[in-house]
Amino acid sequence: MATSATGPASDGYSGFACQECKNQNAYGEKCDKECDCVxxxxxxxxxxxGECLCQPPYTGKNCDQVSTRCSNCSPYSFCGGEGDAANCECLPGYRKTAAGKCASICAARDCDVNAQCSTQGSKVTCACKPDYLGDGKICVPRNPCSENNGGCPLNSTVCVFKGANKSGCECMFGMSPVGGNPESGCELVSACLADTCEPTAVCQTELDGQPRCVCEAGQIGDGRRCYGNLMERIIELSRSGSRKENMTETVGLFERGCELLLSHNGPFTVFIPLMTKSFAVGYLSGFDEEMLCHNHVLRGQHLFKDLEGRDRNFYGGGWFRSKGNKVTLVLSWTGLSQTADGTNIHVITKMGKRDNIVNISCSFNVIFIGTTI
Known part of the structure; x- marks a missing residue:
């Protein structure tokens, strides 16, 4: 007879695979019932x-009745049945010999199907077969993937379980096997095209399969555009682009006036005069080119829109002001200045013993790239 369990019987399960009730006297799928065998x-x-296997000579549902029919049972037997139907039977895992005794055998209920069963006297021992883990009563397949990724390269493959102590390697998403064999590792499928990055940049494929452009050491930029120092950028502009025919005198000005400054220091923002063809080569040779060049250089990196309405000091000591469509470059320490609208700049410089107002009309561009030290 069985009764509903309370207290300890509801505590749960135990064993290697929760195959036993924590309450040693409980039974049922939820271990919520308790045995009542006397x-x-x-x-x-x-x-x-919850069925009771009665110890001879007891019988009955709760093993609380004595039966003379079970008074001479052999060891490892129980008294089955009730009343006149009671008789001696071998316990599970045992069978009757020719002599009428009960001897142990390995029964299916004793060990897992993937275990090896052995007996010694009345003791039954279960041991999991090779490639399986457990206590013999419960055996589970050994999974090679649970240790060291199953021997598959960690940074490019995943281990796939394929059976007891069997596994294989597969490439991660977006990767292809090296030499056709994932066990040798996998590499990213390149997402880089000929025009993905700046020609001087290195294109790399990220783990998400997207391309990433990286500028060379000493350059700045997002890889799709890379910039070296400002002197290199000025020379680059003179060789290509829509202004290449107007940069000869400009390059000469910066080479003579501030090549060292723009090649090794920074960051700077530079106003570049784009000379028209009306400027003869050597037109500025009579001026203080270092001072003139330094007064086209602002410390720091700036967008032109961020400079509007604010005064800024040039590297050479002059100052810059932009308001609306009017731009003023003041290079004289005597306070002389001129303004220009649109793309015209009037430069005022100081030379010799007297102030000279030099009206240089030219368009300009702003490079928002700084050099690195």
């Missing part, structure tokens, strides 16, 4: 039904 062994555990 003189016998209960069919307990999550798969048990």
């Amino acid at each position: 003189h016998g062994v209960c069919n307990k555990g999550p798969e048990g039904n």
